Amino acid sequence: xxxxxxxxxxxxxxxxxxxxxxxxxxxxxxxxxxxxxxxxxxxxxxxxxxxxxxxxxxxxxxxxxxxxxxxxxxxxxxxxxxxxxxxxxxxxxxxxxxxxxxxxxxxxxxxxxxxxxxxxxxxxxxxxxxxxxxxxxxxx
Amino acid sequence: xxxxxxxxxxxxxxxxxxxxxxxxxxxxxxxxxxxxxxxxxxxxxxxxxxxxxxxxxxxxxxxxxxxxxxxxxxxxxxxxxxxxxxxxxxxxxxxxxxxxxxxxxxxxxxxxxxxxxxxxxxxxxxxxxxxxxxxxxxxxxxxxxxxxxxxxxxxxxxxxxxxxxxxxxxxxxxxxxxxxxxxxxxxxxxxxxxxxxxxxxxxxxxxxxxxxxxxxxxxxxxxxxxxxxxxxxxxxxxxxxxxxxxxxxxxxxxxxxxxxxxxxxxxxxxxxxxxxxxxxxxxxxxxxxxxxxxxxxxxxxxxxxxxxxxxxxxxxxxxxxxxxxxxxxxxxxxxxxxxxxxxxxxxxxxxxxxxxxxxxxxxxxxxxxxxxxxxxxxxxxxxxxxxxxxxxxxxxxxxxxxxxxxxxxxxxxxxxxxxxxxxxxxxxxxxxxxxxxxxxxxxxxxxxxxxxxxxxxxxxxxxxxxxxxxxxxx
Numbered sequence: 033x034x035x036x037x038x039x040x041x042x043x044x045x046x047x048x049x050x051x052x053x054x055x056x057x058x059x060x061x062x063x064x065x066x067x068x069x070x071x072x073x074x075x076x077x078x079x080x081x082x083x084x085x086x087x088x089x090x091x092x093x094x095x096x097x098x099x100x101x102x103x104x105x106x107x108x109x110x111x112x113x114x115x116x117x118x119x120x121x122x123x124x125x126x127x128x129x130x131x132x133x134x135x136x137x138x139x140x141x142x143x144x145x146x147x148x149x150x151x152x153x154x155x156x157x158x159x160x161x162x163x164x165x166x167x168x169x170x171x172x
Numbered sequence: 173x174x175x176x177x178x179x180x181x182x183x184x185x186x187x188x189x190x191x192x193x194x195x196x197x198x199x200x201x202x203x204x205x206x207x208x209x210x211x212x213x214x215x216x217x218x219x220x221x222x223x224x225x226x227x228x229x230x231x232x233x234x235x236x237x238x239x240x241x242x243x244x245x246x247x248x249x250x251x252x253x254x255x256x257x258x259x260x261x262x263x264x265x266x267x268x269x270x271x272x273x274x275x276x277x278x279x280x281x282x283x284x285x286x287x288x289x290x291x292x293x294x295x296x297x298x299x300x301x302x303x304x305x306x307x308x309x310x311x312x313x314x315x316x317x318x319x320x321x322x323x324x325x326x327x328x329x330x331x332x333x334x335x336x337x338x339x340x341x342x343x344x345x346x347x348x349x350x351x352x353x354x355x356x357x358x359x360x361x362x363x364x365x366x367x368x369x370x371x372x373x374x375x376x377x378x379x380x381x382x383x384x385x386x387x388x389x390x391x392x393x394x395x396x397x398x399x400x401x402x403x404x405x406x407x408x409x410x411x412x413x414x415x416x417x418x419x420x421x422x423x424x425x426x427x428x429x430x431x432x433x434x435x436x437x438x439x440x441x442x443x444x445x446x447x448x449x450x451x452x453x454x455x456x457x458x459x460x461x462x463x464x465x466x467x468x469x470x471x472x473x474x475x476x477x478x479x480x481x482x483x484x485x486x487x488x489x490x491x492x493x494x495x496x497x498x499x500x501x502x503x504x505x506x507x508x509x510x511x512x513x514x515x516x517x518x519x520x521x522x523x524x525x526x527x528x529x530x531x532x533x534x535x536x537x538x539x540x541x542x543x544x545x546x547x548x549x550x551x552x553x554x555x556x557x558x559x560x561x562x563x564x565x566x567x568x569x570x571x572x573x574x575x576x577x578x579x580x581x582x583x584x585x586x587x588x589x590x591x592x593x594x595x596x597x598x599x600x601x602x603x604x605x606x607x608x609x610x611x612x613x614x615x616x617x618x619x620x621x622x623x624x625x626x627x628x629x630x631x632x633x634x635x636x637x638x639x640x641x642x643x644x645x646x
Contacts, residue, residue, distance in 0.1 A: 035534065035537045035538060035541070037537055037540055037541050037544070039544075052457065052459070055457065056453055056457070059453075059456070059457075061540065063324070063326075063525070063527060063528070064527050064528055064529050064536065064540060064568075065528070065529065065533060065536040065537060065540055066525060066528040066529075066530070066532075066533055066536050067533070069326040069327040069523075070327075072327065073327050073456070073458075076456065076457050077457060077458055080457055080459070099537065099540075100537075101533065101534065101537075172533075
């Protein structure tokens with residue numbers, strides 16, 4: 033049996049200034065665990081992108097980060113509008129972010145592609161009108 | 173050397189410490205605890221930033237540095253004044269007044285750190301140009317910044333500009349020139365830095381990026397400042413021309429001074445330990461884009477804000493700007509300084525995982541799980557009454573074996589209340605003439621003994637009861 037530890041974060045919607053707090057907290061915990069900087073970097077970037085997405089599109093949600101001997105699993109669950117076309121959403125530069133969000137420098141259409149790029153596994157479960165759950169794994 | 177690795181120059185003056193929690197709350201690396209009514213600085217967490225010196229209302233945090241009398245230990249001494257020294261004086265328009273006063277004070281020669289700073293600026297420009305694809309680079313001039321990155325930001329170590337700090341280059345040049353000029357042996361020559369901060373004191377003894385520093389001793393600007401004043405009232409026409417630095421070199425004393433010397437556009441310059449922590453977090457998360465260079469100074473205002481200075485940092489910064497207004501941009505060039513063989517770091521800075529909980533990942537995971545459980549038991553007030561800065565740090569201390577849950581006044585109160593309730597249950601429903609059974613009597617005795625023991629040990633973690641407390645480290 034491998035030991036597992038889970039941290040849960042609740043993400044507020046529409047507060048850009050606070051997005052990144054959860055990934056920052058996880059980063060510090062991973063450093064205390066002695067996780068390699070490369071893995072920490074991947075987790076921090078992927079999780080931050082996920083946090084921003086939840087703030088922009090889904091009015092917040094929750095993130096569970098589980099650490100085990102083998103990997104770090106991030107489960108980002110929201111009750112947002114869902115993703116109508118995942119293939120399109122995964123394209124670099126494609127974004128449905130509102131204009132005012134873009135004017136803040138977000139919504140460049142790199143969120144999901146970066147989450148995929150910086151993790152070893154990623155799965156998107158989405159139901160229109162009900163919400164999206166994204167599961168990402170970084171192997172250790 | 174391992175035991176020297178975490179050498180620090182910020183110390184506790186135990187006799188002055190009142191055991192309040194001001195320092196633990198302001199320490200950016202959570203390196204201070206209060207146990208037994210006295211503060212303790214944890215060597216491996218401390219980055220020598222001096223923030224506790226500023227915040228201690230009882231002046232119990234002090235900087236250790238060398239007395240000026242060290243100049244008597246050498247046959248020949250060279251003063252290395254930091255450019256922030258000039259900014260201490262009012263109405264100073266000629267640096268030679270300060271440099272000549274240093275000679276009158278007893279130094280045999282002076283070499284300005286600002287002159288070497290111009291060489292460092294030139295070398296930095298070249299290095300960045302050659303390695304632009306590895307940008308952004310983080311400045312490595314402030315030892316506290318390097319130490320902070322070394323313990324907290326492993327992924328940013330490779331971004332440190334691997335170039336010696338101006339004071340180190342100054343020391344190298346000064347030593348080479350003094351040896352050539354006097355024919356004396358290296359150990360007969362004293363290279364003495366006049367420093368704005370304690371961080372450089374530690375640097376000279378335990379440098380980062382190089383094996384051994386050329387600086388022999390470090391004295392404080394605040395000690396030297398008043399001693400120079402009587403030597404500064406002289407006819408300017410009698411001054412020996414010694415000054416050899418321009419706007420770039422002297423400007424290094426201010427926040428933004430180093431980047432000014434890079435003549436680059438895409439930079440960030442942050443000062444103040446809280447601000448630089450935020451920048452480092454964002455750099456680590458790759459949230460900052462398009463930067464070539466990041467200048468970080470632990471002190472607000474830059475080196476003029478060091479804890480060994482006299483003048484208000486912001487007034488000093490203005491004075492620096494006024495002083496350099498009519499100076500040429502730079503007066504020093506690598507081509508004219510054959511003494512400088514290599515400005516680059518010889519050693520790599522290694523990550524020091526001092527905040528890691530256990531020795532292995534498995535052990536750390538178990539410990540972190542305990543930390544989470546403990547933290548949930550605490551009230552989350554971060555009141556500091558336990559002597560740790562936050563509930564979370566107390567939990568970490570407990571898991572590391574350095575504290576107990578009873579150090580939390582709320583946990584403690586609940587335990588006492590529980591014991592008190594048990595005693596009450598035993599005694600309250602009893603008629604006056606009824607005597608205790610042997611069992612009840614023993615139970616009551618054990619409750620009262622536990623109560624006494626808990627009260628006596630409150631605030632005294634097990635290890636601290638045995639440990640000899642830090643003596644005044646002065």
